[in-house]
Amino acid sequence: MMQLHKFNDTTALNADFSDRLVTILQQAITQRGAAYLVVSGGKTPQALFTALSQVNLAWDKVTVLLADDRWLDDSQTDSNERLVKATLLQNKASAARFISLYANTPSAFTGAAEVLPRISALPTFDAVILGMGEDGHTASLFPCSAQITAGLAEGAPAVLAVEPTTAPYQRMSLSLPRLLDSRHIFLHLVGSNKLAVLNKAMAEQDVLAMPIRAFLQHPLAQVTVMYSDT
Template identity: 30%
Template sequence: MITSSAAEAIHERGQFHFVLAGGSTPRGIYHGLSAAPTDWSAWHIYFSDERCLPPLDPERNSRMAAEVWLDRVPIPQAQLHAIRGELGALQASRMYAETLRTVGAFDLVLLGLGEDGHTASLFPGHEWGIVPGSQDTLAVYAAPKLPPQRVSLSATRLSRARQVMFVVSGESKHTAVAEWRAGKNIPARAIMPQAGVDVLVDATLLVPIAH
């Protein structure tokens, strides 16, 4: 699905703007992409969130993606837009907002889902960036998962996409999907692109969720 989305975007607009999910769930997906037959020069990579850790810390989302995929393909360095979480949540958030200032709708946003319904670094009880005029990026403090400082794209910015796909793995996450479909107000529900979202559960079941 990712490569077909890329092919369509490149054919229609000459570029593919792709937002990556963090965490461990998409690791296998990224590894598989390293062998994909595509025009890498047209890919532009962004991150849905990042942990405020040193650049080479193995817990960094950008580090994981680089190790299993991005360092193995010839995407131009200027088109790899990492969040500079090492600068701290506030400064990194402001810098990434500037990076996104001239970027229109993303072609594809890939997201994960936590047991509590969080996605990217949008957690229950925290700001999600859903009110009119919300900024593209959020500085996250006191996150319920370590590390406490993070940077996240807002729900409003993640929703400005032609396609949004959630990849969900693990039995405990299925409960969150069921609650989501039942209408519970979890952070993932705040992602509301015009086309709705697709949820890929354990890489076997594609469940469209309309808003």
């Protein structure tokens, strides 16, 4: 199921989104002594990350990880880990714990066994922030990849290596069931082109063609879409 929230601009979106996330994380810390936040890379969330980094919160009780990452170490420009460390894990949020999806192996496929225990051992997430590509991929669950069926399977492992054919780099991605194991799921979108993709995703049901449908049309999951045109 999907609930769409539209904002006039990204400033309004990020202010509201930050407040929602802080409330969720604070509630988790109060109730369970720890909070788990899953984020996505790319340009869209950077301003949100910067705003979050300056919020008063018991960040030392927050664990942050990525929904996916390119198989690059964090010295590489295209690493999502590098992005998160440079934007979110700054200021007050520098006290948060970060779990990497990278291991020092030649490929994501050889590194998956090392990354898997880090993620499979985690409890239910408190919030997952997804992005969406114009092909309908989310995390690194790419419709073009040979691994898409495995990543969307009900019994999929927590993480899997992915090699998209329409995007560079091998990837490490959380699977559909691991991402769905969250108290709150958000989809963060900016731009009218993304709204058109969202509408297309809701109009049909083939999840292999547009993997974001597996979240938006899931019978039990509630996905909150945070959207602005600009």
